[in-house]
Structures are given as structure tokens and as C-alpha cells.
Amino acid sequence: MLPPRFRRLLLSRAPIMRGHLIDGDGRCIHYHGPFDVVGNKCATCNEWWACHRCHEEIANHPFGKMLxxxxxxxxxxxxxxxxxxxxxxxxxxxHNFNPGCSLHTPLYYEMPS
Structure with a gap:
């Protein structure tokens, strides 16, 4: 199997994940457990982020919640x-995702009324 940095180069269709990344699987300095490999799209800037905290520290706007x-x-x-x-x-x-990510749903999504 290819190392993560080469795997990302081969996936040219994959958007670039932003944040304070620490590895090629999208883990960041805030969330870096084995299952913390999910990026979220900001509806405001249409960019992919490793986590809400990275977005808060780097972007110049609040995280735009997706539907x-x-x-x-x-x-x-x-x-x-x-x-x-x-x-x-x-x-x-x-790849399994962190089940604890569901606790952050209100940070990333507009909840139905």
C-alpha cells in the first residue's frame, strides 16, 4: 500500500482538506485519533476542513452550516x-469514522425545525 502522501496525490478528484493537519488522512492537531479522518464542508467558503476548531483559527468567517x-x-x-x-x-x-463526531452535528449542519 502507498504511503498517505502518495495516496492523496493519486486521488486528484479529492478536494484538499484545510486545517492544522498532522497527517495525510486529514487528522489535525485538535482531533487525531485513529478514526478522526472526516472532513466537513463549510457552506460559506465551500472549502473542506479537518475540524471546526481549525476553521475557527484560520478562516475569517464563522463556519457555514450545510443542510x-x-x-x-x-x-x-x-x-x-x-x-x-x-x-x-x-x-x-x-475506513471507520469516530462515532463521537455526531456530537458536533450542530456545529456543521442546519438542523431541521
């Missing part, structure tokens, strides 16, 4: 697959 039913609001940091909210693992590469 909860948006088809491509999550990015797998391991393979670059784009997916919708609610998945527990990547449908492409099978």
Missing part, C-alpha cells in the same frame, strides 16, 4: 470519497 441532507457534505480523509451526513464508515475504502 443535513446535502449529498456531499463529508469527505473521507483516508481516500477522498465525498458522502452525505450519517455514515459510520467510508463506503469506498471502509
Amino acid at each position: 443535513i441532507d446535502a449529498p456531499s457534505s463529508l469527505q473521507c480523509g483516508h481516500c477522498g470519497e465525498l458522502m452525505a451526513y450519517g455514515v459510520q464508515k467510508c463506503p469506498r475504502c471502509g
Whole structure:
């Protein structure tokens, strides 16, 4: 298997994840456990971020929340697959995601009324 830095180069369709990244799977200085590989899209700048804290420290605007039913609001940091909210693992590469990420749903998504 290729090292993460080369794997990302091969996935030219994968958007670039922003933040204070510490590895090629999208882990950042704030969340860097084995399952912390999900990037979130900001509706304001349309960029992918490793976490809300990275966005807060780098961007010059509040994190724009996505609609909860948006088809491509999550990015797998391991393979670059784009997916919708609610998945527990990547449908492409099978990498498991941190179940604790669901606690941050209100930070990233507009909740239905």
C-alpha cells in the first residue's frame, strides 16, 4: 500500500482538506485519533476542513452550516470519497469514522425545525 502522501496525490478528484493537519488522512492537531479522518464542508467558503476548531483559527468567517441532507457534505480523509451526513464508515475504502463526531452535528449542519 502507498504511503498517505502518495495516496492523496493519486486521488486528484479529492478536494484538499484545510486545517492544522498532522497527517495525510486529514487528522489535525485538535482531533487525531485513529478514526478522526472526516472532513466537513463549510457552506460559506465551500472549502473542506479537518475540524471546526481549525476553521475557527484560520478562516475569517464563522463556519457555514450545510443542510443535513446535502449529498456531499463529508469527505473521507483516508481516500477522498465525498458522502452525505450519517455514515459510520467510508463506503469506498471502509475506513471507520469516530462515532463521537455526531456530537458536533450542530456545529456543521442546519438542523431541521
